[in-house]
Amino acid sequence: MRKGLLINLDRCSGCDSCIVACKLENDLPLGHFYNKVIAVGPTGTFPNVEKYWLPSQCQQCENPACVHVCPTAASYRDPETGMVLIDKEKCIGCKSCMEACPYGARYLVQSEDGYFGSELNEYESVAYENMPKMTVDKCDFCIEHSGDGKPDPVCVKACMAEARLFGDLDEMKKLVAERGGEAYLPEEGTEPRVFYLPTITA
Template identity: 35%
Template sequence: MAQFALVIDLNTCVGCHACATNCKEWNTQAAFGPLSDFDPYGKEPHGVWYNRIMTYETGEFPNTQVFHLPKSCLHCQDAPCVPVCPTGASYKREQDGIVLVNYDDCIGCKLCSWSCPYGCREFDEADKVMKKCTLCIDRIYDETLPPEHRKPACVLTCPAKARFFGDIEDPNSEVYKVIKERNGFVLFPDMGTNPANHYLPRTETKVHIDEHILKPDNPLFLEVVQKHYKGG
């Protein structure tokens, strides 16, 4: 069975918030909008976002690393938010595994957000219903769009190309391959939610230069030195 999901490369994510911004821009005017804002230009701006970017620091000084974690609904395969919904407004689609909220049935009891260990559901105080990432379902099935644009808004906009979208159950898909090849991992694996969205771990990149290249009799020596010491 298909399971659409996002795969986010933490190695290349630069934390620019473009995915969150474009998500907000698309979804606030699309089928699952609006994403209401309150006091947007005041002292206490707040509103609904499907996607938020957290920044963490690991290691101890001076050996620290900063990484950014874009977090939207993980479209869990055993989504705990679905069975607790008293009206059935929260549901998981069988054909593609996307978890959605039917705004016409949502009574705004907030119980689904209490049952999400990732904090990926947000209550819209203006519409009085629960809102969450839809994986841009109104884009990915829109046949009026060119095929290369039938992707979530966050994936299309990412300037670092850190986001991938596809069916993680399909061995021929790009996302399936990157998860396998680069040890994709999930958040909170112990919670029994089996999230569909994966993250690719950070890897250290090192330049290895063989010793013989650095010998003065190497005809390429000058070129290597110039390349590595350019500007200083």
């Protein structure tokens, strides 16, 4: 079953719980994040001033530019789930996918150092095995950490405001259509599977 992520911008408070939960669950090195929460605004003029927070991550595109440009087929779409994944054994760190991604959702692992230097502690030595040096990494909806090979994003569970909803792709599209949602990130013909419910203005 193909999955999608729906983010209700009216509910996002910019608390960054999704960022912290993601970083801990995926054992991300210093300076690397799968999730970002961008402050947009303030816009308008006093007293009609508005500001909102825009969560951003890999959009798990149906037509992913990153896959099309990868010279080694390290970036690929899983035929069963439609997830965009990275085969680290094939990745050569050329950064072509990073340049092709219109969302800035990928990063290059340039060092194997831990938080306190090159000598990794016991936790880091295990956690960083999935991120070899000079390979690209990104959000995979926690497919590697779910235990059953199915996506199970921890950012959704950690969202205290319930701004994130993860489920059947068609159901997510239906909810967006009912609300008149739109993609706040550049669509670029990639057909993202992360959708946004727009903020309601007076």
